[in-house]
Amino acid sequence: MIEIRGLTKRYGDRTAVDDLTVTIRPGRVTGFLGPNGAGKSTTMRVVVGLDRPTAGTVLVDGRRYADLPAPLRAVGALLEARSAHPGRTARDHLRLLAATAGLPRSRVDVVLDLAGLASVADRRVGGFSLGMGQRLGVATALLGDPATVVLDEPVNGLDPDGVLWIRTLTRQLAAEGRTVLVSSHLMSEMAVTADHLVVLGRGRLVADEPVADVLQRAGGSSVRVRSPRPAALAPLLAGDGVVLSSPEHGLIEVQGLSAAEIGDRAGRAGITLHELTPVSASLEEAFMDLTREDQEYRTDARQEALA
Template identity: 65%
Template sequence: MIEVVGVTKRYGDRVAVDDATFTVRPGLVTGFLGPNGAGKSTTMRMILGLDAPTAGEVRVNGKRYADHAAPLREVGALLEAKAVHTGRSAYNHLLALALTHGIPRRRVDEVIDLVGLREVARKRVGGFSLGMGQRLGVAAALLGDPHTLVLDEPVNGLDPEGVRWIRQLLRALVADGRTVFLSSHLMSEMELTADHLVIIGKGRVIADTSMADFTARFSRKVVRVRAQEAGTLRDLLVGPEVSVTAPETGLLEVHGLTSGEIGQIACRNAIPLDELTPVVASLEEAFMDLTQDAVEFSVHPDVLTERTAS
């Protein structure tokens, strides 16, 4: 478990993290989201003891990271995959970490196989692709068989097979009761992987909720309806607080009624339905809606329009 309690981090006059409080619980993949400059990396560094909070405290499995006798066995971390001596082989990099933490040599072979680097394990890391470097970073994070993982952009540079592999790996880890704290800019992948979300903007926590509740909260409250008698159904549905559009023949998009209410109206009037689907916002849509006032760097839409038209 990771507990962030009233944490603030200042760099001179700039507040990078502002009174952040949240808990990352075992058995869940907790996604950590925020616009660029929101304070995600700073928060992760404070969890791992690389930066000291100006105020507040961070506990990992009940202690400050620095107070653990064998931190690599408690917390596995991937913050910067390129932080490796490029002249070493992948095997020797992991072996050096293992020997300095009392981890047996056989564990090095286990994680090399786990991340799929067996064929290049004896090659120098300097020649690795970005995706291979990410796999090596994940191997280092798993080396101590820790109960808690902190991963910053672990799918960056991975091909589709690699992205699917990391997703399955994280799901297996939380199924084993482990704690996973994950940041990513790939919203579609986060939507498939995370159970819970912590969202930060301008240094402050602006959401701490389950994935399902978050996307439902930002649902567009639209119901898609397909029916052969769509015109008749439309006339029955339209009212003072209900609007209906017809994007294509036989399809209605209804604003102002629930799917249950639409189904009851159709049933009373003996109109068979081919589809009755509430439209829920995607994670990307919900995230953009929530953080629109917390973006540090943005381009006005008119500028984009002018650029593409010229």
């Protein structure tokens, strides 16, 4: 478990993280989201002791990272995939780390297989593609079989197979009871990977909720209904708290009623339905809504249209 209490980190007159308090719990994948400059990477660096907080505390399983007796066994982190010496092979890079941390050599082969790098383990890291470098970074993070895993943009540079691998891996790690914190700018991937979201904006906490709650709070849900008799159906659906719209002929979008309730009302009236589809707000829409005032770099849509 990662406990962050009142974390503030300043660089000169710039505040990167502003009084952040949040707990990253085991047994679930926590997505760590925020616009560029929101403080995600800074927070992760403080978690693993690479930056010292200006104020506040960060504990991993009740201890500061610097006080952990075996850091690699407690926390595995991918913060910079290109951290390996380009002249070393992937196998030698991992063997050096294992020897330094007192880990068995056999663990090197385990993580090479896990990362899909066994066939290129004896190639120099300097010749790796971005995706292969990411895989080596994940292998490094898992070398100590840690209870807490922190991954900063792990799908960056990966092909679709690699993205699926990361998704499956992180969910498996969480299912084993580990604490898993993953940052990403790919909202579509976070929507199918994360169980819980922590969202930052300009260093401050914007949301700390399950994914479903973030979607519901940001955009709610609606139901798309198609019928050859929309004029007869609409009055049956109208009522307090119900919002109806008709973006095209034969289609009604309904907020405030479930698909089952709509189907029951149409059935009792003998009205045929050609479509009855629940629609939720996308995580991208929810994210943009949550962080609209916290975007450090924004593009004027009108300028984009004229470009």
